[in-house]
Amino acid sequence: MQQQLHCDILIVGGGINGAGIARDAAGRGLSVVLCEKDDLASHTSSASTKLIHGGLRYLEYYEFSLVRKALIEREILMRSAPHIIHPLRFVMPHDQGQRPAWMIRAGLFLYDHLAKRELLPGSHGIDLRQHSAGVPLKESFSKGFVYSDGWVNDARLVVLNAIAAAENGATILTRTECVAVKRNATDWSATLHSAKDGEIQVQAKLLINAAGPWAANFLHDTVHGRAGKKLRLIKGSHIVVKKLFDHPYAYIFQHPDGRIVFAIPYEQDFTLIGTTDIDYHGDADKVVIDAEEIDYLCELTNRYFAQLITPADVVWSYSGVRPLVEDEKDDDNERASAVTRDYKLAFDTDAAPLLTIFGGKITTFRKLAEEAVDLIAPTLSNQHGAWTADACLPGGDIYGSKPNNRAVMEFDDYVRELQQEYVWLAPALIERYARAYGTRIKLLLADRTSIADMGEEVAPGLFAAEVEYLTKYEWASCNEDILWRRSKLGLHFAKSSDAGRALHLWLRDLEPQ
Template sequence: MQQPLHCDILIVGGGINGAGIARDAAGRGLSVVLCEKDDLASHTSSASTKLIHGGLRYLENYEFSLVRKALIEREILLRSAPHIMHPLRFVMPHDKGQRPAWMIRAGLFLYDHLAKRELLPGSRGINLRTHTAGSPLKEEFSKGFVYSDGWVNDARLVILNAIAAAEQGARILTRTACVAVTRHADKWQATLRNRDNEEIQVEAKLLINAAGPWAASFLHDTVHGRSGKKLRLIKGSHIVVRKLFDHPYAYIFQHPDGRIVFAIPYEQDFTLIGTTDIDYHGDTDRVSIDASEISYLCELSNHYFRQAISPSDVVWSYSGVRPLVEDVGDDDNEKASAVTRDYKLALDTDAAPVLTIFGGKITTFRKLAEEAVDLIAPMFDNRHGAWTAKAILPGGNIYGARTNNKAVLEFDEYVHELQQEYAWLPAALVERYARAYGTRIKLLLENRANIADMGEEIASGLYAAEVEYLKQYEWATSTEDILWRRTKLGLHLAHGSESRRKLHHWLDELTKQ
């Protein structure tokens, strides 16, 4: 019989919170095992609006502390991974019926000054009749505002945290569910089961429940614990259409019902539009957009853009369930958009400790992880202290081993340098590699000096060398992993194409080796 794995911490959940905590804890010298029942970032953490932002609309709910925390994190994160994140300017057209312009200016002034800014320019008013971002909008929108936030490749952010954790000794087990736990006075005994139906026994001193939308059910059904908190599951859906504008700005639109929708340049050729906010009571493993959500997003887009879209123009859509935390007894009739996006850490020390993570958002994941490990470190007499605020995520060490502004502000120059160094590859491919892998491009292209060394081109722009890298270093095992989470090449390939079949065959062959 296989000996059990022994560790300080067993983390259940391979989304952004679980991966972030694994990275922080492993970096402090704690032994970590993380299990995820599916692929890393396969649910909520890859279904975001792809933004690193303070949450401008949260000011309406007077959540100044959350906004300030997120604004501080915004710049920390941009420095930590300049390859998968970048600054983004947002245009807010002023629509009749909205708050008066002076009130919006006041809110943007507050947004600019709640936290220190070094990387991002402040807000200002603009004339949409003359500004570049005004040309795709309908004639009736003549005035607007522009402000700054950031864009992130959300799924890759999870992957980089998992890589960082693994490099510091964490054991990352994907497609491995935690099916049972037994609590003792001083340890947890857990049974994990992988896709091959093999069982893995783990003994851990502490259990962390970072199961996202499943956190409450895992705590209740598997751990048999209570927290005094409940999760309100909110479905957020997005649509992708052929690009509606050809400039680098994004848009933020406010619907008359108070909800916010973004329109963001996406993957060179597309526009990403979202999100919705709908209470969800269905199967959290099978979340998808419905026709009413598609119509809602199309109608809102058509309210602003000259180029009308319809459901038939949607080339891709995705949905995720966001677990928003509420206290037991809170009003379930409160609008979904008004429920806090902040997080709560619930620690139960009645026997072997269990820490449950409720809520959270991508922008604050690092701070959440830091606070979580600060909370549990004394139980291990661990005095390492917080360390991630100035640490670089894998591939982000473009201009040194610690965070700096240069890597953010001069990333395009870095891309140009790589295109010269790897002139034997198409320039567009080198740019994609740079924005996905950063300095790890050297690991991907190690011992390769010409296009023949890249192996077969399995799909347009997808060479065998990249597939081998993703399988070896990034836990990719399926076409979905590669085409939709590690890359977004799936957007550029027809469904059911020969390329997908060829990729599936390639992965099967790699598995047999």
């Protein structure tokens, strides 16, 4: 029998913007259906540099409003999700060919003071010959600067927003594509196609296009409307190598052409290097790094580190396409890194209302969602005010339901408390659980008091209990969902490992016949 759904809002797109809007809207009492043609965060939102940051380099383009907005959000998000977001100190080695030191100091001073900062220490100069961050660098780098930003598990950030939306009544449909919509005078009739459930009909009072790189195509091909904004698709690629340093700092390197690359400690044993910024004109479903990008990232890394890397050292890579909004005044030849990361909301109320999200960056997703729901709420006769700035994301309520500084600054203490509580599990496993699930570890480990209660060890460090949790509560349904988005366990398994096959067989057996 064909499934029929009725809702206030149908959201197309399960990236960070779609999931964030679903969370905000459902929390205000609106009925929401979100459909995503693949897995949550399976494209752009899991292909970021994994930073919650103001965007220091955007100051160069006088994007003061965007930087200030992002810096405000940086503080809010760190408090609301202390398990998947944590502070990170960045080292910027000073190259004689770069801007003068006084200019960098001025930029960092502005970065420190554009918005209220309570959690993170400010910037200062360092002598790299005396600092631990100077050890891996070439001897020619003697001076540098240190400043603060945040790191985020980007794919889990999307999932946590979807969980929050579902807990407030939203229907989350993954691997479900919106294949047709009909715009009526007061509502929308949509046809969805689910890989699992077949055709689903949805009647919605309002449609939100949060399709990211596909937003313009969805408007043109499915809605049959005008795109309104010109999207410039920018490909960003990253490489991962065995760790190049043993300290907790990250690096920000500037290429002679002005572009920025980060080198970040990643998954205990690795270094994440990226990103590239190049125009992309291919299929947004088939984005992969190319040899030139790998060479570029290796070349820039080798400009700074004493230990040289080659393409053969790359153990993993990923690429994504960011949909950036081009103003009419923008030059088509303008460098990709210079195009704004700010977002635009296009609200069309000529018939049944349609909201399209153009652009955005992961740091400002919550504010984007808040502004989006503020914009559409009167159309749906909804009077509930904004709420997400004062609420924890699922698992972040370590010291109460309200975001607070203590959870961010004392998260290591929380991990130790859990390790003492669950002494029958390996401390490293408990730490991974804590940093992935936060307080939802209680749900994961409910009624389990011994290693035997965890079920089969499907792959090294991956027990049946966790797989069952991920399939039941987090919409995971295949190897890649679990090994590369809900976790990064795939990075730790040797290429020759049969762990992926073992998990595939286990998931196949889990499915109802």
